[in-house]
Amino acid sequence: MSDSTLKPDTIHPDIVVFGGGIAGLWLINRLHAAGYQCLLLESASLGGDQTLASQGIIHGGLKYALSGNLSNESEAIAQMPDRWRAAMAGTDSVDLRNLKVLSDTQHMWSSGSVASRMTNFFASKMLRGRIEKLKRDHFPSALANKAFKGNVYKLDDLVIDTESLIDTLSAPVRDRLLAFDTQRDTLEWNNDGLRAVTINGQRIEPRLTLLAAGNGNPALLDGAHRAHLLEQEHSQLRPLKMVLVKHDQGHRLYAHCVGTSNKPVLTVTTHDCPDGKVVWYLGGDLAERGVERTDEEQLHAGREELSHLFPWLDFSNAQFATLDVTRAEPKQHALVKPDNAYARRDQNLIIAWPTKLTLAPDLGDRVMALVEETGLQPGEPLTIPPALQRAPMGVPYWHRCF
Known part of the structure; x- marks a missing residue:
């Protein structure tokens, strides 16, 4: 079907991002700063799975040094605290000036x-x-x-403070962070990637899709595998x-x-x-x-x-x-821990894991390189229909468990 015959109410973002944790929120901010028109879909709450359950440590390789495992890859993590500080100073493409330390x-x-x-x-x-x-x-x-x-x-x-992190990353793109209901909403795959996602009756056709949903990636990969995409990629x-x-x-x-x-x-x-x-x-x-x-x-x-x-x-x-x-x-051989952030592309589909909170800037670099590799250029500004519900903010576990 050509663009000229599409229904007028179909939304055409440049990129749809799945997952509202540190990976998805960092990536949508990085892409937004580059001019891309993005939507993020979250099936629960923003930051509510892994990110708000992390200790918030932005480390530079302590565990690798402690174990004596000083490969070139693991030494790259030593740069991460400075990358975060740059973002907190407002000199990075992701703006963390309001982040609480x-x-x-x-x-x-x-x-x-x-x-x-x-x-x-x-x-x-x-x-x-x-x-x-x-x-x-x-x-x-x-x-x-x-x-x-x-x-x-x-x-x-x-x-x-991970709650402050979610707030800070959500603020510039709050109207783009949408609730996705796994029981109601549907995904349509083809050999190029995600053909369409329908949310509460609203059809969305992205030009590129990022799977950055952490624990949600395995279910998304199932659909991609059935379309013969990212067939070598699995989760652990x-x-x-x-x-x-x-x-x-x-x-x-x-x-x-x-x-x-x-x-x-x-x-x-x-x-x-x-x-x-x-x-x-x-x-x-x-x-x-x-x-x-x-x-x-x-x-x-x-x-x-x-x-x-x-x-x-x-x-x-x-x-x-x-x-x-x-x-x-x-997934790694023998379930070893990954040293770096991880991103791979197949056609118009990218899968991404930061593997550690501290590696979010590294993930941003890797995904941006893959996006640029596709030749995708920023499109026209989006209008977000008010019927599309925004994803709720997550709450730290220690606010509610005692």
Whole structure:
């Protein structure tokens, strides 16, 4: 059917983006800044699946240096904190000037038993000039007790407020972020890509489609595979069982505890609750091992870990909760973790995973290169019919679980 015979009420965006987490929101902002007319479709809430469940850490490769896995690809992640800072300064194509930062730095602490290993770690090229050993009077308050006998270091990695991130990325394109009902709305594929999507009776025919839906990508890939598109692309899921600790002690900690393994024993970030108390959000090895435990077992493990690492702090009156998080990634051999953001194109269809929050700018670069490869030029401005419902904003889990 030629363009001249199309129904007049059909919308023709340059690009339709699936997924309202960090990947989709970063990409629509990047594309919007380049002049492309885009729509984003979200089947639940903006940021509500993986992004608002992340710890908000914008790291420069800590885990890679810790494990000694310093490939050229993984070293590229060292640039990411500076890329985020550029966006926060308004000098990047994605504008994050309104983003709330929880901490400009992160801490790392260790006991004397791993001191020799830490010496090699700090000598790594990735961390040279980015880490500083602190004197006791500069320790974070949670580690300032005289009973603490280890060492504390400061890293120049950011921790951001993920709710603020979703708000900041949504604001410039709010009228373009649409609710997609998987029970009602339909997708129509052809050999070139997504022929059309129909939302509440409104037909939309994009020139290019981006699948950036995280955990939603597998279902979208099913349709693409039936149209013989992206047939080599598959998803893998990596579960975590996080622990949340709501307390009123006031200690704000953004830190990694380093033990004898190649993973942080515990990663702690601090987030505000509406009632003025704070939540310690616990990740690291505790969360990875937690998937093998029941909720009750994980809560017990979390209490035990805190008692072991912070015996001078009293969490007896704290409230504890767990959160199951499933991270979606491109499928890798033996389920290894991807080093970089990932994007691939087949005809007029692109699939994208940031693989980590910190790699969103890298994902933007990769997707923009693929879009430019197609020769797609920005089209005429869109008019969004008012009947198309906007996707709702997500709410952090710690606002509602206690």
